[in-house]
Amino acid sequence: MQDRLTYPVSLRERLREDLQAVHDALDQKISTLDLTDRGEYRAFLAMTHMALSGIEAEGGDATGLLDEMVRALAEDLEALGDPASAPLAPVRVHPLALDYVLIGSRLGTQVLRKRWLAGADPQVKAADAYFSLPAQGAAWRALTDALGTMSGADRQAAEVVADARALFQRFSASLELCRTSLSPVLEPKRHGPHVPA
Numbered sequence: 001m002q003d004r005l006t007y008p009v010s011l012r013e014r015l016r017e018d019l020q021a022v023h024d025a026l027d028q029k030i031s032t033l034d035l036t037d038r039g040e041y042r043a044f045l046a047m048t049h050m051a052l053s054g055i056e057a058e059g060g061d062a063t064g065l066l067d068e069m070v071r072a073l074a075e076d077l078e079a080l081g082d083p084a085s086a087p088l089a090p091v092r093v094h095p096l097a098l099d100y101v102l103i104g105s106r107l108g109t110q111v112l113r114k115r116w117l118a119g120a121d122p123q124v125k126a127a128d129a130y131f132s133l134p135a136q137g138a139a140w141r142a143l144t145d146a147l148g149t150m151s152g153a154d155r156q157a158a159e160v161v162a163d164a165r166a167l168f169q170r171f172s173a174s175l176e177l178c179r180t181s182l183s184p185v186l187e188p189k190r191h192g193p194h195v196p197a
Helices: 011-018 020-030 038-052 063-079 095-117 122-126 137-147 155-181
Strands: none
Touching (some): 038 155, 095 137, 095 155
16 A cells, blocks of 8 residues: 555645545534534534634635634524533634535535424524525535645645544534433434535
């Protein structure tokens, strides 16, 4: 097997290949939540707000999106009568890692939105700021095209992959914290994927 440092692969391919396992593990955890149920929807919002709050990156296309997502999540939590959850420890990541995880997550969120729309609880339906944010399809295509032209074997690639992995793990950690505090609410179920690769 060739060494990763000399392997002729783009950064897009390396991100997809190296992060598939951690990405799939997060999808499986997210799929346990019933977004038509008020308690589980509240847990989803709290988990996502907890993970996104405290993330820092200089530049990149997703910094504005990050702020929009955090504000929307806080608004939805307030609509459900809950204060915004305390963030995890602050973390600074490479802007391309933030772009990859956040812009990609908006596509996966469209799958979750369909599940959320199937509910009948008026209070859940009223907390709609997060699921009303744009899907970012054009931004995702532009990002993956750009990543496809970048080397997957240099120091920047290693940093981007490591930081993107840390962001996926941050989401998993926040869900586990919510699961601990709301264990009767978060019984395992399966509904489908969250974030696209």
